[in-house]
Structures are given as C-alpha cells and as structure tokens.
Amino acid sequence: MIRYDADVIVVGAGPAGATAARFLAAWGINVLLIERFRLPRYKPCGGAVTKRTLQLLAPLDISPVIETWVKKLTVQSPNGDSFTVVLPDQLIATVMRNKFDTYLTDAALASGAKLRDGEPVLRCEQVKEGMEIVTAKRIYRCLILIGADGANSVVAQHLGLKQKRKAVSLVAELSAESSERWDGSIHLHFPFSLNGYAWCFPKGNHLSAGLYTHLPSIPNWRDNLYRYLANLELLNCLDWRKVKGHIIPIAGKKSVFHKGNAIVVGDAAGVADPFTGEGISWAIYTGRMAAAFVRVFLEGETDALSDYTRSVHEEVLSEMTAAHWFARLLFTFPQFCFQHFLHHEPVLRNFAKLLGGEVSYRQLWRKALSKGFSFLMHS
Numbered sequence: 001m002i003r004y005d006a007d008v009i010v011v012g013a014g015p016a017g018a019t020a021a022r023f024l025a026a027w028g029i030n031v032l033l034i035e036r037f038r039l040p041r042y043k044p045c046g047g048a049v050t051k052r053t054l055q056l057l058a059p060l061d062i063s064p065v066i067e068t069w070v071k072k073l074t075v076q077s078p079n080g081d082s083f084t085v086v087l088p089d090q091l092i093a094t095v096m097r098n099k100f101d102t103y104l105t106d107a108a109l110a111s112g113a114k115l116r117d118g119e120p121v122l123r124c125e126q127v128k129e130g131m132e133i134v135t136a137k138r139i140y141r142c143l144i145l146i147g148a149d150g151a152n153s154v155v156a157q158h159l160g161l162k163q164k165r166k167a168v169s170l171v172a173e174l175s176a177e178s179s180e181r182w183d184g185s186i187h188l189h190f191p192f193s194l195n196g197y198a199w200c201f202p203k204g205n206h207l208s209a210g211l212y213t214h215l216p217s218i219p220n221w222r223d224n225l226y227r228y229l230a231n232l233e234l235l236n237c238l239d240w241r242k243v244k245g246h247i248i249p250i251a252g253k254k255s256v257f258h259k260g261n262a263i264v265v266g267d268a269a270g271v272a273d274p275f276t277g278e279g280i281s282w283a284i285y286t287g288r289m290a291a292a293f294v295r296v297f298l299e300g301e302t303d304a305l306s307d308y309t310r311s312v313h314e315e316v317l318s319e320m321t322a323a324h325w326f327a328r329l330l331f332t333f334p335q336f337c338f339q340h341f342l343h344h345e346p347v348l349r350n351f352a353k354l355l356g357g358e359v360s361y362r363q364l365w366r367k368a369l370s371k372g373f374s375f376l377m378h379s
C-alpha cells in the first residue's frame with residue numbers, strides 16, 4: 001500500500017495556497033503546505049485589497065493585518081490634470097504582504113493544516129496513484145498536488161502548465177517620511193508611455209509606489225518611476241536599491257489548469273486581473289475553488305480536476321477577457337478616457353461596485369457594447 005505524507009500537498013504559502021489549505025483542512029482533509037521561504041517573508045506587492053477580496057476571505061477577518069483603510073482616490077491624466085474622489089467606506093484597504101500572508105497561513109494552521117517553511121520545492125512529477133514532490137530537504141508523496149507557488153511556479157513549469165503571456169509590475173517601499181506629507185489617498189497616474197499606470201498607495205507608516213504595465217516589460221522603468229515620484233515630490237523618499245519588480249502571468253483562452261493529479265491556482269495559474277494587475281482576490285478565489293474541486297475528487301469524482309479547469313475558464317477567464325478590453329481602451333487612449341469617462345461620477349460608481357463585487361467586468365462590458373459607453377456615465 002502507498003504511504004502518503006498528506007492527502008493534499010499545497011506548494012506556496014501566498015494567498016492562493018494558504019486559502020486552499022485553510023478550506024481543505026477545515027473540511028478535515030489532511031493537508032501539508034510547503035513554502036520556500038521562512039515566514040514571514042517580504043513579497044513585492046502594492047498590497048491593495050478590495051472589499052470583494054475581504055468577502056472572499058470570510059469568515060476570516062483580516063482587520064488585525066490591515067495597514068490603512070483608503071479614504072480617497074486621486075486620478076491623474078497623461079497631461080497632468082487630476083481629480084480626487086472620496087471612496088465608499090471600507091472599499092479598499094492596504095496590507096503588508098509579510099504580515100498578511102503569514103496571517104492567512106496561521107489561519108490555515110489553526111484549521112489543521114501542517115506547514116514546512118524554508119523548504120523550496122525543486123520538482124514534481126506524476127507517479128502511480130499520486131504525485132511525488134522533491135524539495136531541497138526530502139521527497140514527499142501525496143494524492144493531489146496544488147501548485148500555488150506564484151509567478152515563477154516550479155509546479156506549473158514541471159507539469160507543462162506555465163503561462164506564456166505576462167504583465168509586469170514593480171514596487172518601491174518609500175521611507176516613513178513619505179507618509180507625513182501625504183493626504184492618505186490612493187494615487188493613480190496614466191502616462192502615455194507606460195501602457196499601464198503608475199501608482200502610490202498609503203501603507204500604515206509609509207507609502208508604496210510603483211508601475212504596472214500590460215506589456216511584457218516596463219518601458220524605461222527608471223525614467224517613468226523618476227518622473228512619477230518627482231511629480232509627487234517624493235523622490236527623496238526612494239531608495240533605488242529597494243525597487244523590486246516581478247512578472248504577473250496572465251492565462252489565455254487555451255490555458256489548462258490541471259494535469260494528472262495536480263492543479264494550479266493564483267499566479268501559478270495566471271489569473272491576475274490584466275486591467276488593474278490585482279491578483280490577490282483571484283488567488284483567493286481560485287484557492288477556494290481548487291479546495292472545493294479537490295474535495296469532490298477525494299470523494300471519488302475522478303473528473304473533478306478537469307472540471308476545475310472548465311470552471312476557471314467559465315468563471316475567471318471570461319472575467320479576465322472583459323478586463324483585458326477595458327485595459328486596452330484605457331491604456332491606449334488614457335487622455336481621451338480621462339476626459340470622457342474617468343472623472344464622471346457614474347463611471348466611478350460602477351468601478352466602486354466592481355471592487356465591491358457587486359458587478360462584474362463582463363456585465364459592464366456587455367452593457368458598454370449594447371448601450372454604448374454613455375451608459376457608464378448615466379447609469
């Protein structure tokens with residue numbers, strides 16, 4: 001008889017892996033979480049979490065690790081015009097990922113999952129009746145493997161599930177002095193040169209600033225970051241050595257999210273939002289979905305993992321596709337969109353509804369196509 005180290009092994013203790021492990025363990029399934037670094041670990045990220053994300057995490061309450069509730073949003077056009085709006089209460093919060101991810105992992109452990117951190121997975125393969133996972137320390141066997149190991153996923157790589165398309169973002173944690181002269185808003189700027197946006201988020205005692213592009217690499221990132229921070233009069237709060245960039249994989253129509261006894265979730269599956277670059281909510285969403293499908297598989301439904309791929313296409317990729325069209329529109333014509341859409345109150349109301357999970361990109365896009373974009377300004 002085969003001896004398994006766990007029924008399910010989850011590789012990666014980010015939001016996707018910690019969430020999958022928490023749900024599985026809460027259902028009484030024997031789960032082992034393997035994480036490359038010792039926790040807590042730094043993760044380059046804006047750390048913006050939306051109301052929709054908080055709903056997906058429920059019943060877990062993350063208020064102990066929230067750094068800031070963001071009250072205002074400032075949007076700046078390519079030519080420098082800007083406006084500021086007050087956000088609905090508790091729509092966007094920011095977190096430091098070292099604390100947030102450790103908190104989610106602790107919640108998984110409290111539900112009964114086990115953790116081996118400081119143990120990188122080197123490879124994995126399908127073996128008879130399960131998966132074999134080789135780490136820097138030993139070999140593990142399990143019935144099901146969940147690859148939640150982020151943008152450079154070893155699991156996706158070894159199983160041939162790696163995504164080809166990608167966006168890129170970089171972040172700099174600014175010195176504490178930065179927040180003393182800041183009004184507490186989230187600031188977004190859409191320069192022509194970026195095919196994306198520059199951002200600045202308040203995070204407790206400091207600000208995080210960065211760039212996001214829809215392209216596979218950030219054009220002139222030094223110039224773009226320099227100009228953005230100079231414009232905000234924050235250049236003296238930047239330490240260039242601390243600027244960290246990372247890819248954000250983006251799945252496509254032909255992507256597959258399972259193979260044999262393994263599935264991938266979160267960035268390992270390429271399910272970040274191509275419009276905002278926001279991946280935490282989708283990591284949690286697919287982490288939850290994966291847990292549910294794995295449970296069904298363990299109950300004897302052998303097609304459950306291919307059903308997972310189908311459901312990711314139906315529920316997630318269709319949303320990514322609609323988000324992609326909004327991204328193309330805004331990033332290609334930022335000045336036009338700023339003048340004709342962005343500062344209209346109903347547009348902002350629709351955006352707030354999107355972040356609050358009350359409306360989807362698909363619904364907005366369908367309305368836009370059927371009624372013309374004026375609906376965004378009058379609904």
Ligand SMILES: Cc1cc2nc3c(=O)[nH]c(=O)nc-3n(C[C@H](O)[C@H](O)[C@H](O)COP(=O)(O)OP(=O)(O)OC[C@H]3O[C@@H](n4cnc5c(N)ncnc54)[C@H](O)[C@@H]3O)c2cc1C
Nearest residue numbers: 012014015016036046047048121149150246266267279280
């Ligand atoms: C600069 C930047 C800013 C961003 N800002 C935001 C934002 O403000 N809001 C938002 O929602 N999204 C943001 N994102 C996207 C977001 O960070 C990711 O989409 C999200 O972290 C994905 O979660 P995950 O759990 O899938 O992967 P990750 O958070 O990357 O977690 C993967 C885990 O797996 C571990 N791991 C990796 N390889 C191995 C291995 N071989 N063995 C064992 N463990 C391994 C890693 O150490 C890590 O702990 C940003 C991304 C970048 C690059």
